[in-house]
Amino acid sequence: MSVEKCLICGHVIAEVNFPGSALGRFDCPVCGAYSASEELAEDGIDPHMVPSTTRYMLQAWVKRRPIQGLPMPVLTNQTCADAIREVPHYVPADKMDQLLLAYAALCERPGRSCAQDSNLDYPYAFAAAWDECHVYQRWLGHGGFVEGSGTGITLTRAGWERAGQLQSIRPSSEKSTFVAMWFEDQMDDAWNHGIAPAISDTGFQPRRVKGESHPDRIDARVVAGIRTCKFLVADVTGARPAVYYEAGLGEGLGKSVIWCCRHDWENQLCFDTRQFQHVLWETPGDLRVKLRDTILARIPGLARQP
Numbered sequence: 113m114s115v116e117k118c119l120i121c122g123h124v125i126a127e128v129n130f131p132g133s134a135l136g137r138f139d140c141p142v143c144g145a146y147s148a149s150e151e152l153a154e155d156g157i158d159p160h161m162v163p164s165t166t167r168y169m170l171q172a173w174v175k176r177r178p179i180q181g182l183p184m185p186v187l188t189n190q191t192c193a194d195a196i197r198e199v200p201h202y203v204p205a206d207k208m209d210q211l212l213l214a215y216a217a218l219c220e221r222p223g224r225s226c227a228q229d230s231n232l233d234y235p236y237a238f239a240a241a242w243d244e245c246h247v248y249q250r251w252l253g254h255g256g257f258v259e260g261s262g263t264g265i266t267l268t269r270a271g272w273e274r275a276g277q278l279q280s281i282r283p284s285s286e287k288s289t290f291v292a293m294w295f296e297d298q299m300d301d302a303w304n305h306g307i308a309p310a311i312s313d314t315g316f317q318p319r320r321v322k323g324e325s326h327p328d329r330i331d332a333r334v335v336a337g338i339r340t341c342k343f344l345v346a347d348v349t350g351a352r353p354a355v356y357y358e359a360g361l362g363e364g365l366g367k368s369v370i371w372c373c374r375h376d377w378e379n380q381l382c383f384d385t386r387q388f389q390h391v392l393w394e395t396p397g398d399l400r401v402k403l404r405d406t407i408l409a410r411i412p413g414l415a416r417q418p
Contacts, residue, residue: 118143119157119187120170137184141232144175149188161193168240169199175235179217194410197366198342202238208248209278211237212257212267216275219267228265290341291320292358294350302374306399307345313400314407316342338362343411345403347372348390351380359385370406372399 118125118140125140137147162170173195174185185191202210214236218226227233234245252258257271267275289311293299303320311318319341321333338344338361346359346369359369372391373381381390391406393399 119148119152120146120167120174142175143171143235144178145184146174147184147186149186152187152189152192157192158189161189162196166196168235169196169238171235172238173199176214179214179236190410194368197368198411199238201366204248207237207239207244208251209274211245211248212252212271212275213278215252215258215265216267216272219265222267222269222272225260225264225266228260287315287317288337288341289316289318289343289345290337290358290362291318291345291347292355292362293320293345293347294352294355295322296350299347299349301396302347302349302393302399305396306393307347307372307403310400310403311345311407313404314411316407318345334358335361338367339365341367343368343370343407345370345372347374348381348385349374349377351377351382356382356385368411370403370410372403 116125116138117123118138120143121140123140123142125138136150136153137145139145157167170192174187177183177185185195200206211233214233215226215228228249230242230246230249232242234240234242237245237248239245239248249258252271255270256268257274258265258267260266291303291307291311293303293307303322308318319337321337338358341362344359344362344367346355346362348355348359348371359371362369369388370391371385371388372393375392375394378390378392391399391402393402
């Protein structure tokens with residue numbers, strides 16, 4: 113064991129190396145527990161991929177994982193950058209609600225209390241610093257949602273009711289994946305035996321608007337699906353302008369986009385996107401394996417554990 117600094121916030125902590133592994137585990141009282149690749153542990157987080165102004169979002173993503181029932185993450189520069197892209201941009205009222213949900217998870221049930229320290233808890237609120245979190249703590253107290261001070265806090269009846277309401281409206285879209293692809297019938301095999309099962313293999317729910325029966329206009333359903341999805345898969349086989357539009361909309365909304373293309377269309381990739389890594393495939397079975405592995409590697413929280 114050696115004394116080190118947290119790779120995310122710089123807090124002095126103890127680093128515990130995994131026996132026989134290049135990975136190191138970091139337990140930070142602010143950011144929570146995580147392990148890091150050898151490259152990240154030696155060189156630190158790349159400021160070009162993860163600017164200092166967005167580090168608080170990475171803190172929230174790591175710190176909140178245990179209360180969401182998610183495993184300890186393995187951080188690389190790419191994982192950090194992808195995680196920040198996945199974190200919602202909450203307004204202050206929403207941050208207060210997220211802090212309440214964190215307290216509810218930590219208390220577990222009425223009658224129990226949890227520790228309260230804005231110096232350490234601010235990632236629970238997606239706050240940039242402790243003083244911002246302190247404001248949300250005050251708001252929760254003034255609203256009658258929590259009681260207590262110092263090191264202990266409990267939820268009131270109103271607090272548990274509010275937490276229940278927030279949990280009930282939590283979008284199922286946390287598992288939704290929007291797929292933008294050519295609607296030509298020749299692509300149905302790629303969808304049925306490649307893309308859809310690959311997404312399902314990773315625990316997500318694939319969705320494309322082709323074949324959906326709905327009274328809304330198709331463009332409205334496309335925009336709504338992109339706004340609420342966890343990430344996008346964009347297969348640019350056929351070089352359809354609509355697919356590029358949908359992928360661009362997703363990028364603009366901060367969604368991760370996984371690009372795919374059938375090998376015989378590779379030479380027709382759009383100039384503006386050809387620099388992105390594409391899953392190049394030949395058969396639906398080939399697509400299923402490659403896309404599944406890419407999702408596991410790219411989407412935060414799904415990287416294979418050592």
